[in-house]
Amino acid sequence: MDTNQYLEVFIDESKEHLQSCNENLLALEQSPHDLAIVNEIFRNAHTLKGMSATMGFEDLADLTHKMENVLDAIRNEKITVTPEILDVVFESVDHLEAMIDDIANGGDGKHDVTATVAKLKHIENGEPFNGVDQSTEELSVNEHKSSDEALHYDEFELTVIQQSHEQDFNTFEIAVHLREDCLLKAARVFMVFDILEKLGDVIKSSPTVEKLEEEEFDNDFYVALVTKDSASDVQKKLLKVSEVENVTVTNIDYQKLAKQEVAVTVVEEVSPQPVVQNTTTKSVAPKTNANKASEKKPSHTSSKTIRVNIERLDILMNLFEELVIDRGRLQSIASELNHSELNETVERMSRISGDLQNIILTMRMVPVETVFNRFPKMVRQLTRDLHKKVHLEIIGAETELDRTVIDELGDPLVHLIRNALDHGIENPEIRKAAGKPEEGKVVLRAYHSGNHVFIELEDDGAGINREKVLEKAISRGIVSAESAESLTDNQVNELILASGFSTADVISDISGRGVGLDVVKSTIESLGGNITIDSTEGRGSLFSVQLPLTLSIISVMLVEIEKEIYAIPLSSIIETSIIRKSDIMNAHNQKVIDFRGKVVPLVFLEEIFEVPRNETTEEEFHSVVLVRKGEKMAGLVVDSFIGQQEIVLKSLGNYLTNVFAISGATILGNGKVALIIDCNSLIK
16 A cells, blocks of 8 residues: 555644643643553553554554553553653653654654563563663563463454464463573574474464564563363373473463453444453453543544645745735726726735735734644653752643644744743752752743734843853953953843853753753844843743744835835834934944933945935935844834834745845836845844
């Protein structure tokens, strides 16, 4: 079967199931006795296993199967949930995510998961688990267990056992113990299997046949056999093999296995068979679990959404952007001709295209939840690594942002959270000594405000030490000792966003290598946003990121310099002003103005963009657009203001990359091209 056409769907759905696993595992850690959560995780894992097997990704299916066995043991209350066990399950999910990512990138999804599989097997066998990493070999050598613990059956094997019972065959679990001084264990295993195959069919062995052949076991191995012979006959025949010290033959308790099958069948939503229904009524515990699972599971209603590839939406957006440009052109022509019917038609077209614009922009909006939902698991792992206690609270995850912004947002937030946990939140002992609760609090908040989305990360940790930051900044030459004294607290806080800056006493794997926050700053600014820091030493910090709702259609002010038209994003503009030439002053070889008591540097755009002038005129007044970047301001000097307009942001293409202070271009209604000014580049 050609499965390539289903690959994208498989990848998307696999990621959804893994995300659900992560969320439910975190919930399970808070409520370790809630079997309904275990059933939900089991259902996700089981679906993923089936999908992987269908698509031919056997490694993925195999690891999921191993994880599923552990979950099965948990829900059947054979093992109790502990943080160490959840660590291993989380580790398995991490591997599965890596495999899916590999497949999404064109790989085959193969990954070395030997150590994790060994841990899962260890847990599945119910052996005491302390989280210490053990190799497969160590585990296999230390296997000492009864056949009841050693052999676990999948659905196919259970079906074979069931049918054997129905046809009056005997099914045995056989434990074989070789003598301690046995030299040729593989040969004895061969002889045992030779006898067993003459007696009937071997369903399963533990360890596997491959491991038995390679002598990867101690002195015990276990076999499940279907035969017409009696238990005593089987035992006597096997004891005739030399160096076999002991043989235990027990009947397979089919009823016990059937109960497990019932639980699996109900949770998987397979159409119940009559036999299963009868068994369910006799079984109290599995029925309770199944009821909980059915309560937890959402009802299957008809889906009212479809998946659309983001590339198709991008194409639609590009086409619509062309339409917006043509709309501007039509409006311009209509105003020139002043024809009533044409005006009416253009107005109607403008109204409809406005509605269409809203719909298309809404289609591209996705909740920030898609980024936020990866953080609870990350915080859990970091708190365990750092031996800290941290409670993460997420507020406003339903807030929507353009998909383009969302895709770029993940990495900066990861840096901020890692920084908050490593440098912000103190150790429990230090917090206790400072009169704080041992458990630190980190709040990740998102909300709309005007045409922007704000994402804030607040912690109640140690805050930023002003003296320490200044000392490091002076030693690195970022600021001079003289100017350091005049910096405000916010200006000092923003120094930690400088490239290569780190106040960490000890460089750790979490952060402190000075490669974190400057990346955050540059990424946020490349998205047209900005970041501010508010911190109080001893009480915590607040990192606030301001982002535009969408990147493609923005509101700008059009300005003119000589005959050229430029667009300045409204999001950067504070206000416009007309100043007298005599009001311009000089400070440190920089022309400045006094704007309401604040010294604001002037930037003459005609000099920056080298605009040629036909004739030089001395104007008494200058038109100035006051723009800001965080707390900093600048006045952009232009010839005249044209007015506000919504424009379509177009990139300059591959031939014009890294053009200073220009973030893109747009096509105006009259067909002319206007360059869009990147105000952040002009403010130092």
